[in-house]
Amino acid sequence: MTESNEVLEEFRELFDIIKLCYQCGTCAGGCPVFRQYTKFNPRRIMEKLLLGEYNEQLFDDQQIWYCSMCYTCSTRCPQGIDIGHVITEIKNLAVRLKNAPPGIVAEMEAILETGTTAAISQSILKRREKLELPELPKADLGEIQKLLEVTGVVESLSLLKEESS
Ligand code: SF4
Ligand code: SF4
Numbered sequence: 001m002t003e004s005n006e007v008l009e010e011f012r013e014l015f016d017i018i019k020l021c022y023q024c025g026t027c028a029g030g031c032p033v034f035r036q037y038t039k040f041n042p043r044r045i046m047e048k049l050l051l052g053e054y055n056e057q058l059f060d061d062q063q064i065w066y067c068s069m070c071y072t073c074s075t076r077c078p079q080g081i082d083i084g085h086v087i088t089e090i091k092n093l094a095v096r097l098k099n100a101p102p103g104i105v106a107e108m109e110a111i112l113e114t115g116t117t118a119a120i121s122q123s124i125l126k127r128r129e130k131l132e133l134p135e136l137p138k139a140d141l142g143e144i145q146k147l148l149e150v151t152g153v154v155e156s157l158s159l160l161k162e163e164s165s
Contacts, residue, residue, distance in 0.1 A: 011093055014049075014086055020079040021046045027073035027083050033066050040066040042073050042083050049086075059094040065101055067091075095156045098163035108157045112148055115139030 028034045028043040040063050064087055071084040094100060107117045116139060128136070148154050 011090070014089055017081055018046060018049045018086060020081055021050060021077075022079065023047060023050075024078060026076050026078060027081075030072045030076045032070060032072065033068055037066060039063065042067070042087070045087065046081075046083065059090065059097050059099050062101055064090050064094065065104060095160065098159050100160055105157070105160050108153060108160075112145060112154065112157065115141045115144045 023043060023046070025043045027046070028041050031040075031042055033040050034042065045064065067084065067087045069084055069088060071082075073083040074081070074085065077083060091100075110117055110119070120136065125136075145154075
């Protein structure tokens with residue numbers, strides 16, 4: 001079985017959870033991302049899944065990456081569907097198909113190299129000092145790198161970089 005077929009097979013297993021959705025829209029109503037950017041709509045994502053649009057196009061859909069994984073939808077769904085988890089699973093499967101936006105890949109690299117998603121500039125540090133905010137704690141890079149290694153992020157990152165080179 002190819003990687004792509006295996007991914008689709010795993011994805012179909014998620015359908016047992018998704019099929020309980022009756023499209024009430026509560027997930028979209030509470031979603032902080034939807035409030036700011038209506039093109040990202042968790043109800044619509046669930047609809048696509050219900051309609052059987054679980055082909056590779058779904059993994060190409062850049063919309064899934066807007067989910068901030070706050071899990072508000074999961075706590076509010078009247079059917080008890082963990083929508084945040086479903087979207088996270090789709091993201092994971094998309095990565096296995098070497099399909100993630102360049103911005104996400106850059107963030108993964110930055111965390112691996114510095115322990116943060118973005119460099120903390122001198123101007124930010126000065127502003128913090130002016131506001132009398134406490135010094136930022138130093139990230140334990142060794143521990144972060146170990147975590148990324150055991151959770152498979154390092155391997156996923158090398159797959160994604162292979163694809164983009
Ligand atoms: S809140 Fe639950 S049942 Fe309602 S649309 Fe979202 S996933 Fe479906
Ligand atoms: S987990 Fe994602 S989809 Fe659900 S409310 Fe938060 S941002 Fe929206």
